[in-house]
Amino acid sequence: MDAAEFRRRGKEMVDFVADYQENIEHRRVYPDVEPGYLRSMIPSEAPLEPESYEDVLRDVDRVIMPGAANPACSELETVMLDWLGKMLQLPEDFLSETQGQGGGVIQGTASEATLMALLSARLKTVKCVQESDPQRSEADIISKLIAYTSEEAHSSVEKASIIGGVVIRMVPTDEHFSVRAETLEKMVAEDKATGYIPFFFCATLGTTPCCAFDKIDELGPICNAENIWMHIDAAYAGCAFICPEFRPLLNGVEFADSFSINPNKFLLVGFDCSAMWVKKSADLTRAFQMDPEYLKHEHQGSGWCNHLHQPYSTHKIHWGIPMARRFRSLKLWFVFRMYGLRGLQAFIRKHVELAKTFENLVRGDNNFEICAEVVMGLVCFRLKGSDELNKALLKQITRTGKIYLVPCKLRGRFVLRFVVCGRTTELRHIQEAWKHITELSSELLQNLFDHEGKEN
Amino acid sequence: MDAAEFRRRGKEMVDFVADYQENIEHRRVYPDVEPGYLRSMIPSEAPLEPESYEDVLRDVDRVIMPGAANPACSELETVMLDWLGKMLQLPEDFLSETQGQGGGVIQGTASEATLMALLSARLKTVKCVQESDPQRSEADIISKLIAYTSEEAHSSVEKASIIGGVVIRMVPTDEHFSVRAETLEKMVAEDKATGYIPFFFCATLGTTPCCAFDKIDELGPICNAENIWMHIDAAYAGCAFICPEFRPLLNGVEFADSFSINPNKFLLVGFDCSAMWVKKSADLTRAFQMDPEYLKHEHQGSGWCNHLHQPYSTHKIHWGIPMARRFRSLKLWFVFRMYGLRGLQAFIRKHVELAKTFENLVRGDNNFEICAEVVMGLVCFRLKGSDELNKALLKQITRTGKIYLVPCKLRGRFVLRFVVCGRTTELRHIQEAWKHITELSSELLQNLFDHEGKEN
Numbered sequence: 001m002d003a004a005e006f007r008r009r010g011k012e013m014v015d016f017v018a019d020y021q022e023n024i025e026h027r028r029v030y031p032d033v034e035p036g037y038l039r040s041m042i043p044s045e046a047p048l049e050p051e052s053y054e055d056v057l058r059d060v061d062r063v064i065m066p067g068a069a070n071p072a073c074s075e076l077e078t079v080m081l082d083w084l085g086k087m088l089q090l091p092e093d094f095l096s097e098t099q100g101q102g103g104g105v106i107q108g109t110a111s112e113a114t115l116m117a118l119l120s121a122r123l124k125t126v127k128c129v130q131e132s133d134p135q136r137s138e139a140d141i142i143s144k145l146i147a148y149t150s151e152e153a154h155s156s157v158e159k160a161s162i163i164g165g166v167v168i169r170m171v172p173t174d175e176h177f178s179v180r181a182e183t184l185e186k187m188v189a190e191d192k193a194t195g196y197i198p199f200f201f202c203a204t205l206g207t208t209p210c211c212a213f214d215k216i217d218e219l220g221p222i223c224n225a226e227n228i229w230m231h232i233d234a235a236y237a238g239c240a241f242i243c244p245e246f247r248p249l250l251n252g253v254e255f256a257d258s259f260s261i262n263p264n265k266f267l268l269v270g271f272d273c274s275a276m277w278v279k280k281s282a283d284l285t286r287a288f289q290m291d292p293e294y295l296k297h298e299h300q301g302s303g304w305c306n307h308l309h310q311p312y313s314t315h316k317i318h319w320g321i322p323m324a325r326r327f328r329s330l331k332l333w334f335v336f337r338m339y340g341l342r343g344l345q346a347f348i349r350k351h352v353e354l355a356k357t358f359e360n361l362v363r364g365d366n367n368f369e370i371c372a373e374v375v376m377g378l379v380c381f382r383l384k385g386s387d388e389l390n391k392a393l394l395k396q397i398t399r400t401g402k403i404y405l406v407p408c409k410l411r412g413r414f415v416l417r418f419v420v421c422g423r424t425t426e427l428r429h430i431q432e433a434w435k436h437i438t439e440l441s442s443e444l445l446q447n448l449f450d451h452e453g454k455e456n
Numbered sequence: 457m458d459a460a461e462f463r464r465r466g467k468e469m470v471d472f473v474a475d476y477q478e479n480i481e482h483r484r485v486y487p488d489v490e491p492g493y494l495r496s497m498i499p500s501e502a503p504l505e506p507e508s509y510e511d512v513l514r515d516v517d518r519v520i521m522p523g524a525a526n527p528a529c530s531e532l533e534t535v536m537l538d539w540l541g542k543m544l545q546l547p548e549d550f551l552s553e554t555q556g557q558g559g560g561v562i563q564g565t566a567s568e569a570t571l572m573a574l575l576s577a578r579l580k581t582v583k584c585v586q587e588s589d590p591q592r593s594e595a596d597i598i599s600k601l602i603a604y605t606s607e608e609a610h611s612s613v614e615k616a617s618i619i620g621g622v623v624i625r626m627v628p629t630d631e632h633f634s635v636r637a638e639t640l641e642k643m644v645a646e647d648k649a650t651g652y653i654p655f656f657f658c659a660t661l662g663t664t665p666c667c668a669f670d671k672i673d674e675l676g677p678i679c680n681a682e683n684i685w686m687h688i689d690a691a692y693a694g695c696a697f698i699c700p701e702f703r704p705l706l707n708g709v710e711f712a713d714s715f716s717i718n719p720n721k722f723l724l725v726g727f728d729c730s731a732m733w734v735k736k737s738a739d740l741t742r743a744f745q746m747d748p749e750y751l752k753h754e755h756q757g758s759g760w761c762n763h764l765h766q767p768y769s770t771h772k773i774h775w776g777i778p779m780a781r782r783f784r785s786l787k788l789w790f791v792f793r794m795y796g797l798r799g800l801q802a803f804i805r806k807h808v809e810l811a812k813t814f815e816n817l818v819r820g821d822n823n824f825e826i827c828a829e830v831v832m833g834l835v836c837f838r839l840k841g842s843d844e845l846n847k848a849l850l851k852q853i854t855r856t857g858k859i860y861l862v863p864c865k866l867r868g869r870f871v872l873r874f875v876v877c878g879r880t881t882e883l884r885h886i887q888e889a890w891k892h893i894t895e896l897s898s899e900l901l902q903n904l905f906d907h908e909g910k911e912n
Contacts, residue, residue, distance in 0.1 A: 003474045010470030017466070018459045021880075028857035108564060109778035119619055142621055143595025156779060159744050163575055163777070165598055165621050271780060288615050321619070321777070322565035323612060324727060401484035424477075 001338070009053055016057070031068040038067060038075035044097065046083040046336040049343075056337050060330075069327070074316050077106055077329035084263070084275055084332065087242040087341055091254045094277040104277040105284075105319040106328045110235040111156035113260035113276040116320055118147060118160045118200050120283045121229030121257070125199040128227065142166060146191050147200040150179045150214055152207040154233065160202075167196075177212030177372065177410070179203065181219050188226055200229045203256075205249060206237025209408035210372035210380045210415075213237070213249050220255020232259040235274070239266035240352070240376055243345045249375075257283070266351075266377070267344060268423060269331045285318035351377040351420045354430050358418055361434040367441060371410055377420040380410065383441055387414035389448070396440045403433045457794070465509055472513070487524040494523060494531035500553065502539045502792040505799075512793050516786075525783065530772050533562055533785035540719070540731055540788065543698040543797055547710045550733040560733040561740075561775040562784045566691040567612035569716035569732040572776055574603060574616045574656050576739045577685030577713070581655040584683065598622060602647050603656040606635045606670055608663040610689065616658075623652075633668030633828065633866070635659065637675050644682055656685045659712075661705060662693025665864035666828035666836045666871075669693070669705050676711020688715040691730070693832055695722035696808070699801045702832075713739070722807075722833070723800060724879060725787045741774035807833040810876045810886050817890045823897060827866050833876040836866065839897055843870035845904070852896045859889045 001009065041063045064072045078096050081104025085095050096103035107113045126141045142165060149157040151170040161168035169187060171179045188198045201223050203214040216232060223230040232238075232253060238261030240246040253259055260276040263269040278284050317323050339347065352375075359374045362381045371380040382390045391414060394407055405416050418433070457465065497519045520528045534552045537560025541551050552559035563569045582597045598621060605613040607626040617624035625643060627635045644654045657679050659670040672688060679686040688694075688709060694717030696702040709715055716732040719725040734740050773779050795803065808831075815830045818837045827836040838846045846863075847870060853861055861872050874889070 003478045006477070007470055007474045010473070011467045014463055014466030014470060018463045021462070022459045029860040030854055030857045032857060109780055111778050115777060122621075137599065139595060139599025139621070143593065143599075159777070162744065163619065165578075165595070272778070272782060288618060321571060321615070322567050322728070324565055326728060398486055401486045401488065404485040 012057075016060075027065075028068075031066060031071065033067050033071065035071065036075065038063060038072060039079055039097070042079065044079075044082070045086055047340045050340040051337045053338065056334055064330075073325065073327045073329070076327075076333060077316065078103060080329040080332040080336070081105065081275055081277065083336060085277055087336075087344075088238070088250065088261075089241075089247055090259070090277060093254070093279045094259065101280045101282060102278060103281050104275060105316050106325075107260070107274040107276050107320055108272045108322075109156075110154070110233055110260055110262055110274050111159065112320060113258070113274050114156055114202055114231060114233055115160040115163060116276070116284060117202070117229065117231035117258040117260075117278075118164050118166070120278070121147075121200040121231075122164050122166065123286070124229065124283050125197060125227070129197065141197065144195060144197045145199045146196045147202070148184060148187065148198065148228075149202040150177075150204050150207065150212075152177050152209055152212055153202060153204045154208050154235070157202045157233070166200075173212065177207060177210055179214040179219065181215065181222055184219055185222050188222070188228070198226055198228050200231070203230060203232045205232055205234035206376065208236075209417075210410055211237060211376055211378040212372065213375070215252075216250075216255065217252030220252045224255050229258070230256045232256050235260065235262040236265045237376055239263060240348045242267075242341065243348055246348075246376075263332060263335075266348065266421075268335050268339065268347060273328050273331060275332075281319070288318045348376075351425070354420045354425060354427065355379050355418075357427065358420070358430050358434060361430075365438060367445065371413070371415045379418040380408070380415050381418065382413070382415050383445075389444070390414050390416060393437075393441055393444055396444065397437065400436070400440070402436055468513075472516075483521075484524075487522060487527065489523050489527065491527065492531065494519060494528060495535055495553070498535065500535075500538070501542055503796045506796040507793045509794065512790055520786075529781065529783045529785070532783075532789060533772065534559060536785040536788040536792070537561065537731055537733065539792060541733055543792075543800075544694070544706065544717075545697070545703055546715070546733060549710070549735045550715065557736045557738060558734060559737050560731060561772050562781075562788075563716070563730040563732050563776055564728045564778075565612075566610070566689055566716055566718055566730050567615065568776060569714070569730050570612055570658055570687060570689055571616040571619060572732070572740060573658070573685065573687035573714040573716075573734075574620050574622070576734070577603075577656040577687075578620055578622065579742070580685065580739050581653060581683070585653065597653065600651060600653045601655045602652045603658070604640060604643065604654065604684075605658040606633075606660050606663065606668075608633050608665055608668055609658060609660045610664050610691070613658045613689070622656075629668065633663060633666055635670040635675065637671060637678055640675055641678050644678070644684070654682055654684050656687070659686060659688045661688055661690035662832065664692075665873075666866055667693060667832055667834045668828065669831070671708075672706075672711065673708030676708040680711050685713045686711060688712050691716065691718040692721045695719060696804045696832055698723075698797065699804055702804075705831075719788060719791075722804065722877075724791050724795065724803060729784050729787060731788075737775070744774045804832075807876045807881070810881060810883065811835050811874075813883065814874055814876070814886050814890060817886075821894065823894075823901065827869070827871045835874040836864070836871050837874065838869070838871050839901075845900070846870050846872060849893075849897055849900055852900065853893065856892070856896070858892055 042059070064076070067075065082095050082097050085104060092098045093100060094102045094104070107116065122142065122145060125145060126138050129141050130136060145166040147161050147166055147168040148171050149168065150173055152173055158168055171184055171187060174180050184201065191198055201219065203216050203219060205213050205216070220230055237249070241250045257280070258276060258278045260274055262274045264271040264273045316325060355374055355377045358379050359370060362368045362370055362379065367383055368381055369384050371382055383393055394405060394416060397403060397405055405418060408415050408417055420430070498515065520532070523531065538551050538553050541560060548554045549556060550558045550560070563572065578598065578601060581601060582594050585597050586592060601622040603617050603622055603624040604627050605624065606629055608629055614624055627640055627643060630636050640657065647654055657675065659672050659675060661669050661672070676686055693705070697706045714732060714734045716730055718730045720727040720729045772781060811830055811833045814835050815826060818824045818826055818835065823839055824837055825840050827838055839849055850861060850863055850872060853859060861874060864871050864873055876886070
């Protein structure tokens with residue numbers, strides 16, 4: 001949608017909201033729909049090709065309005081997570097439509113998804129240990145729990161362990177910054193030998209520093225064998241798995257208990273929106289299920305939830321920390337339909353291609369080096385030379401204010417990170433950015449040369 | 457803002473966004489402002505009287521745009537929480553502007569605020585116990601921690617205790633459904649005598665079932681004396697404390713460690729927005745402070761935070777679970793200025809007055825009774841008679857779809873709850889609602905009478 005169309009559609013939407021407000025008194029305050037009404041009203045998969053904005057808006061009237069805020073909110077969320085799950089070719093275990101135990105939920109951020117996974121794993125393990133040893137206290141078990149994640153993982157994994165009150169160990173990575181089975185296996189054996197209980201492993205697909213991928217296809221079987229909950233945090237890179245050429249990186253997801261990606265990072269959806277799937281939703285919900293009177297209602301027995309008027313099987317209040325929730329699935333519905341699967345794939349491919357272009361520009365300049373394999377939209381690079389030199393370059397880049405790079409450390413070295421992430425980024429932006437970087441670096445190197453010349 | 461003005465302003469805003477998008481390439485990617493730049497650019501208090509929409513929008517250009525997403529986002533949040541804190545006449549300890557240790561943050565929901573308070577209290581207590589007994593393990597201490605809250609408290613308090621892995625005890629309430637000092641004191645003494653460590657009390661101002669108020673002025677001193685963190689959950693009712701006549705209900709807040717209200721419940725701000733204040737922000741942040749390289753930056757020493765470009769003193773990533781955050785303080789800024797303090801007070805008073813009107817209608821009908829004191833916008837009432845009778849009435853009300861009531865249980869009895877909460881609710885709505893309820897109840901009573909007549 002270009003600016004001109006945005007102006008037109010945005011103004012139509014303002015009228016839509018105002019019309020609703022003006023006529024609100026003529027609407028039922030309580031929806032007159034049956035539990036689960038929504039699924040049969042829309043397709044079971046995202047469209048391949050883009051649909052028209054008119055069609056989507058017409059469906060808001062047809063599908064959403066009769067279901068009011070709820071159950072429409074929860075039911076659309078459930079179906080959208082199925083759509084997205086299918087786009088990602090997730091195993092059926094993770095989908096709701098199979099009427100199994102799995103399903104999806106929207107959390108605010110990947111931090112919350114990781115936390116919910118860790119807390120669910122904690123409860124599951126406590127129950128499991130107590131089954132064979134009923135005398136053992138919950139507190140004693142928790143004090144022996146050990147979580148694992150990559151040394152390259154996002155800090156939110158450590159934060160989750162702090163909140164959960166459990167020990168976490170950082171797993172060293174191989175030369176590609178990936179966690180390997182052998183390393184985890186060894187740590188698990190060590191910890192079990194000293195009386196600890198390995199219970200949770202957070203795998204990362206697309207680490208923050210350099211977009212590295214843990215080998216989940218070899219890690220998964222170990223986790224399954226050891227009763228370790230495997231959560232996969234694929235916040236950024238996971239979005240790209242809707243492209244068949246990237247999907248092999250997700251092989252092994254069948255061993256996972258939970259999985260999350262952030263459509264707001266790489267699927268054109270506004271922040272916040274973290275899609276999370278679990279294989280057994282009861283693991284997630286039984287830890288937090290409480291039923292105060294103000295959440296009870298006439299459909300109680302039949303699976304409805306009072307003032308949320310939604311089937312227990314789909315309502316989401318026990319799937320996360322907050323009770324009230326925003327209608328975030330609308331964002332997914334609009335974007336999936338306005339772009340179509342092919343449009344979203346094209347968007348991702350374009351970003352990756354632009355990153356490859358940048359990589360080639362870096363590789364063509366002898367002053368620079370690439371510091372990690374470029375798989376998606378992130379290029380890790382640096383000037384050949386000291387950390388100080390690279391810090392000086394970054395300082396100049398930031399000061400000038402034309403582009404903005406966030407650095408990282410890889411194997412102790414200071415590294416610059418170039419990320420293609422704008423909706424409207426084109427080839428010329430990449431070329432201009434590289435020209436800008438090389439102009440600043442040339443100045444810097446010239447000054448350094450002059451300075452060294454003087455010193456000699 | 458009526459529908460006509462909404463149409464006009466909404467469309468102006470669409471153009472504002474489109475203009476921004478069209479000209480984004482001419483903007484600096486990195487803001488050129490000094491840390492803490494924002495506070496001096498806007499008043500230190502909310503206006504008493506409404507300001508014009510044009511003035512607010514002009515300030516978005518003048519104040520927000522130079523600070524980009526951040527630091528503007530965090531700095532405006534910090535100042536808005538000071539504004540709101542002053543509207544509530546919070547003690548200075550809770551404000552940021554005093555450059556003390558206190559300050560405010562926006563959480564998504566009251567559930568998150570309560571959770572963050574409980575987790576902070578947990579860490580503080582562990583550290584405190586370990587100071588006098590360094591050999592004692594964290595796990596052992598946590599296993600002995602006890603939290604308290606009213607038996608009438610929201611289920612999110614229990615949820616927080618489950619997440620935190622601590623025991624919680626529900627404190628019985630007095631005849632006004634309030635927790636009293638004597639009751640808590642007794643429970644604390646009992647628990648200490650058996651080796652437990654009381655560490656957290658969540659007081660409720662405005663309980664969900666009947667809007668009851670714990671006596672924080674008498675509970676606070678006990679918590680302080682016993683080193684129990686007192687958090688006040690005033691999600692709904694707390695908004696009304698901006699009116700001097702309701703402010704006495706908050707007396708005792710000076711004893712609290714943390715306090716939260718939801719402006720999205722009773723201050724005309726859209727969901728989600730839970731305002732939370734703490735007296736010592738370090739209690740909140742030190743539990744979750746982690747510094748990965750991608751959050752470091754050139755202002756590190758001077759108190760700036762890398763890609764958030766904001767002073768450490770105000771940035772909020774260690775104040776909650778998520779790392780990324782939405783720009784929710786804009787909602788507060790717009791609403792505070794468009795209504796002014798007096799406009800917001802008038803809004804609250806109108807709701808309370810409408811609730812009193814409904815209360816009088818109920819009291820004037822001999823078939824009904826009022827079940828709890830009406831303090832704010834909530835009226836708890838029921839038909840004199842059995843729970844079944846009241847359930848039948850609620851069923852009819854819900855089925856008809858004109859109004860929607862959420863019930864509760866008070867002292868084991870099934871009670872209907874009438875809540876005034878719409879932005880556009882007027883006297884005629886209250887009158888129509890009551891007429892509707894009495895028509896349905898008359899039918900019901902008539903049927904019952906006929907039925908009983910037949911049986912006799």
